[in-house]
Amino acid sequence: MWKTRKLKILIFYLLLLYYNQIMRNYFIRAKEFILDTLFPKFCLNCGREGAYLCQDCFYLIDILKVQYCPFCFRPKPVFDGKTCILCRDKKALSGLFCASSYEDRIIKKIMSQFKREPYLKELRGPLAELIIAHFLNLEIDLVSFFNENTILIPVPIDIRKMRLQGFSQSEEIAKRLSVFLNIPVYSNVLIKIKNTDIREKNIEESFRCENQRIIKDKRILLIEDVFTMDLKMEESASVLKRSGAKEIWGVAVCRGL
Numbered sequence: 001m002w003k004t005r006k007l008k009i010l011i012f013y014l015l016l017l018y019y020n021q022i023m024r025n026y027f028i029r030a031k032e033f034i035l036d037t038l039f040p041k042f043c044l045n046c047g048r049e050g051a052y053l054c055q056d057c058f059y060l061i062d063i064l065k066v067q068y069c070p071f072c073f074r075p076k077p078v079f080d081g082k083t084c085i086l087c088r089d090k091k092a093l094s095g096l097f098c099a100s101s102y103e104d105r106i107i108k109k110i111m112s113q114f115k116r117e118p119y120l121k122e123l124r125g126p127l128a129e130l131i132i133a134h135f136l137n138l139e140i141d142l143v144s145f146f147n148e149n150t151i152l153i154p155v156p157i158d159i160r161k162m163r164l165q166g167f168s169q170s171e172e173i174a175k176r177l178s179v180f181l182n183i184p185v186y187s188n189v190l191i192k193i194k195n196t197d198i199r200e201k202n203i204e205e206s207f208r209c210e211n212q213r214i215i216k217d218k219r220i221l222l223i224e225d226v227f228t229m230d231l232k233m234e235e236s237a238s239v240l241k242r243s244g245a246k247e248i249w250g251v252a253v254c255r256g257l
């Protein structure tokens, strides 16, 4: 008798949970439908309704099949994906994954809008997918490269800028990549402490590592939206290396001009 009652209560709770889940999904779909009807999305390249980057235009983007040295960007790609032999000794970045180039017509249109809502939230997924497509083009063994020793860290912007704009493009992409690759992202390990211009020489000591325990002996993927041959990523890598990271790789949607 007592057991039957317990079983009934359990079934009731399970049904309630199931009902809640159905209603939740229903409300999410209804919200999306209303938003799409009131504010339809148009592809930033071809103007077709449905998404800010439609599938057809996504496949038109020239996704790189090779890697270049992040510092000299010699016309010849590097064979092992690593920083070239001439730059290697002086630099902390082990290499760079750059999905495409700012010279690509569609990338240029997308990145010029990836600065404000609603584009920021809507485009971070497709941009992370572009990076994944680049990894796949390189035929990297994703399972062994992105192992349990790998973590993602976005290249930080300074606190004042973060307060002003309320988001960081690099962090948005890093969060999506983290979901796709199933590896953790840490946004509060590397902090920008000085508001220096990326081209200034005094960029040194602009970054600080807040939690050395998290990065110890880790392979770090430093995420940036546009890689612009600046000192920002290298300086970030150098701080992480000094703080105990094993190796640091740059990852960017595109290389800037």
Ligand SMILES: [Zn+2]
Binding pocket: 043, 044, 045, 046, 047, 048, 053, 054, 055, 056, 057, 058
């Ligand atoms: Zn399109």
Ligand SMILES: [Zn+2]
Binding pocket: 069, 070, 071, 072, 073, 074, 083, 084, 085, 086, 087, 088
């Ligand atoms: Zn080089």
